[in-house]
Amino acid sequence: MDIPWVELIVALLKCVFSLAFVMQVVPILIWAERKVSAYIQDRTGPNRAHIGGIRAAGLVHTLVDVVKLIVKEDIIPSHVEKRYWFAAPVVAMSVALTTFTVVPWGDALTLPASVTALWGGEGPLSVPLQVAQINGGMLFILAIGSLGVYGVMLAGWASNNKFSLLGGLRASAQMVSYELAMGLAVVTMFMLYGTARLDEIAAQQAGPIWNWGVFGVLDNPGLDPLVLVGWIVGGLAFLLFWTSVFAETNRMPFDLPEGEAELVAGYHIEYSSLRFALFFMAEYAHMVVGSAVTATLFFGGYNIPFLDGQAIRENTDIILAVLGFGGVPASIVFAVIAWRRRNRPFYKALPADDIRHREPRFWLAVWSLSALAALGLGVVGLSGLVGGTALGPELVAFALQTGSLFLKVLFGTFFMIWIRWTIPRFRYDQLMDLGWRTMLPVAIGTVMLAGVWVIVREAVQAA
Amino acid sequence: MTVPALRHERTFVERLYLPEIVKGLYITLRHALKNLFEQDLPTIEYPDVRKPMPERYKGAHRLTTRPDGKVKCVACMCCAQVCPAKCITIQAGEDPNDPIEKYPVEFQIDMLRCIYCGYCVEACPKDAIRMDTGIYEINAFTRQDMVHNKAYMTDLMDGHKPLAETFYRQQAGSAPKGYDTDEQRVLPVDGSRGL
Numbered sequence: 001m002d003i004p005w006v007e008l009i010v011a012l013l014k015c016v017f018s019l020a021f022v023m024q025v026v027p028i029l030i031w032a033e034r035k036v037s038a039y040i041q042d043r044t045g046p047n048r049a050h051i052g053g054i055r056a057a058g059l060v061h062t063l064v065d066v067v068k069l070i071v072k073e074d075i076i077p078s079h080v081e082k083r084y085w086f087a088a089p090v091v092a093m094s095v096a097l098t099t100f101t102v103v104p105w106g107d108a109l110t111l112p113a114s115v116t117a118l119w120g121g122e123g124p125l126s127v128p129l130q131v132a133q134i135n136g137g138m139l140f141i142l143a144i145g146s147l148g149v150y151g152v153m154l155a156g157w158a159s160n161n162k163f164s165l166l167g168g169l170r171a172s173a174q175m176v177s178y179e180l181a182m183g184l185a186v187v188t189m190f191m192l193y194g195t196a197r198l199d200e201i202a203a204q205q206a207g208p209i210w211n212w213g214v215f216g217v218l219d220n221p222g223l224d225p226l227v228l229v230g231w232i233v234g235g236l237a238f239l240l241f242w243t244s245v246f247a248e249t250n251r252m253p254f255d256l257p258e259g260e261a262e263l264v265a266g267y268h269i270e271y272s273s274l275r276f277a278l279f280f281m282a283e284y285a286h287m288v289v290g291s292a293v294t295a296t297l298f299f300g301g302y303n304i305p306f307l308d309g310q311a312i313r314e315n316t317d318i319i320l321a322v323l324g325f326g327g328v329p330a331s332i333v334f335a336v337i338a339w340r341r342r343n344r345p346f347y348k349a350l351p352a353d354d355i356r357h358r359e360p361r362f363w364l365a366v367w368s369l370s371a372l373a374a375l376g377l378g379v380v381g382l383s384g385l386v387g388g389t390a391l392g393p394e395l396v397a398f399a400l401q402t403g404s405l406f407l408k409v410l411f412g413t414f415f416m417i418w419i420r421w422t423i424p425r426f427r428y429d430q431l432m433d434l435g436w437r438t439m440l441p442v443a444i445g446t447v448m449l450a451g452v453w454v455i456v457r458e459a460v461q462a463a
Numbered sequence: 464m465t466v467p468a469l470r471h472e473r474t475f476v477e478r479l480y481l482p483e484i485v486k487g488l489y490i491t492l493r494h495a496l497k498n499l500f501e502q503d504l505p506t507i508e509y510p511d512v513r514k515p516m517p518e519r520y521k522g523a524h525r526l527t528t529r530p531d532g533k534v535k536c537v538a539c540m541c542c543a544q545v546c547p548a549k550c551i552t553i554q555a556g557e558d559p560n561d562p563i564e565k566y567p568v569e570f571q572i573d574m575l576r577c578i579y580c581g582y583c584v585e586a587c588p589k590d591a592i593r594m595d596t597g598i599y600e601i602n603a604f605t606r607q608d609m610v611h612n613k614a615y616m617t618d619l620m621d622g623h624k625p626l627a628e629t630f631y632r633q634q635a636g637s638a639p640k641g642y643d644t645d646e647q648r649v650l651p652v653d654g655s656r657g658l
């Protein structure tokens with residue numbers, strides 16, 4: 001049998017990359033959650049753990065946390081239903097990671113013939129930057145995403161404990177209520193895009209910013225007042241979808257399954273050590289995936305506004321030069337800020353031999369190096385060495401588009417954190433009320449309006 | 464008298480939720496950005512930065528001294544008498560060179576029992592005991608180290624002496640009678656405040 005090694009390896013690399021994409025954001029999010037909440041509440045947040053005196057604004061705490069969770073005792077209560085109890089955190093985590101497989105993180109990357117020749121390939125090889133290219137990609141997300149509640153339900157039931165069970169029940173009721181609105185919001189977007197493939201959806205949003213899903217997927221808006229209909233459709237669908245994402249990820253206004261006040265910690269009371277860590281990370285992984293899907297559906301996915309993949313490939317050198325020479329002053333500003341921080345009362349109060357006096361110097365060095373690197377990038381751009389090669393523009397496009405998706409995901413997750421520390425938790429009946437009596441009718445109305453818009457849009461575009 | 468709860472009918476805009484949510488988001492973001500850029504938080508980063516204690520703060524006790532270095536205390540027992548926690552133990556003695564007054568051979572306060580009421584300071588006729596040291600970190604790993612004695616309290620001021628446990632072990636003969644230097648400790652004595 002002839003095994004397609006190249007494709008296998010490429011697929012494996014893509015899996016590793018998407019896993020890394022999600023997992024590297026998680027520690028940043030845990031840190032951001034703490035720091036943002038602290039600043040919102042006028043506190044300092046984590047700032048004590050350090051490596052060699054470098055505290056990195058509390059980022060080290062996340063590392064310390066991981067070590068702590070690993071070395072803690074893993075308690076298995078005698079009264080739990082072992083099989084399901086063991087499965088629950090795994091389900092929660094793997095569902096979150098699986099969903100990400102259909103999210104594209106860039107245009108297809110074309111490996112030129114000179115590279116494929118390394119392993120005896122013939123001609124250029126086009127690698128789609130998406131792990132699974134499924135025709136019903138969006139349906140896959142809906143299907144797998146709603147499996148996420150199984151992790152919570154299994155944990156709640158298998159823990160054999162009233163609080164956990166109530167948490168699991170709430171999670172499932174909430175899921176049922178919000179899945180509807182989410183599904184209808186997605187239906188709206190199906191109608192606008194005319195496809196359920198996420199790579200095609202992302203490709204349709206390339207180019208100017210008004211191609212984005214929130215603006216009703218319109219190629220050329222003109223000055224027609226009818227454009228407003230598209231904005232309303234896209235905006236409503238986005239609001240519905242985004243609210244449902246909060247409900248699906250069990251984030252703040254909807255985190256009844258773990259309402260501390262009445263349920264202690266809800267479904268994960270009985271979990272400790274790494275099993276708890278899995279639940280904890282799954283919540284953040286869900287946030288990342290939820291933001292990524294939202295970005296793909298409504299905010300252009302990996303696309304940079306006004307700069308589609310073709311434009312990046314054609315103007316690689318200019319982009320590199322702009323990025324590089326733009327990065328130099330930014331890095332210098334950061335270096336100056338870092339250096340001036342040594343005058344803070346905190347450093348003045350430290351004894352002279354305290355190891356934390358290294359911090360301002362360390363960050364000065366880091367930002368100076370970053371300024372140098374940016375300068376180097378700019379010079380490379382000016383020299384025009386990259387744009388001429390076959391592989392260079394492809395890699396630059398890959399980096400920029402993935403970076404763009406990354407930024408959108410970061411903003412989405414930041415928004416989730418921001419909401420969490422702003423809005424109090426819903427009461428259970430209010431939650432049901434919002435789901436069934438507000439969001440569902442609005443969602444149905446949106447679908448109808450979308451139908452109108454799809455017809456009107458053709459007229460607008462023809463004009 | 465019943466006071467009716469102040470409720471106001473929610474307006475249509477309020478019932479839409481979203482404008483109110485945006486208002487809330489604006490408030491929290493304002494705080495977050497202000498704190499991020501100004502870094503001017505009310506938090507005092509405690510073990511590194513310390514708040515100066517007000518002058519009248521009641522901290523650990525000290526025994527004041529006369530110009531010749533002897534403690535002012537005349538072992539009148541007023542403080543021991545008035546102490547509601549009964550934590551002051553004074554052993555009075557007579558100085559053959561100065562037979563007019565008694566003096567405390569040993570003066571111990573069990574800081575675990577002290578309630579920092581300050582009665583001892585008020586009761587003293589000689590202004591011999593004060594709580595103006597500004598020391599609030601009175602802690603130890605063993606009970607015996609929580610007993611402050613005459614040697615330790617004499618002219619105790621913040622920053623002048625280490626914690627009692629360190630002091631007793633570093634200064635030979637300063638420890639109270641019956642002090643067990645071999646008692647198991649959790650951390651080694653190196654003069655640091657355990658941080």
Ligand code: SF4
Nearest residue numbers: 546577578580581583
């Ligand atoms: S402060 Fe009060 S409790 Fe403490 S020693 Fe003085 S009188 Fe006793």
Ligand code: SF4
Nearest residue numbers: 536537539540542587
């Ligand atoms: S009241 Fe003053 S003089 Fe009298 S024993 Fe106490 S400290 Fe000494």
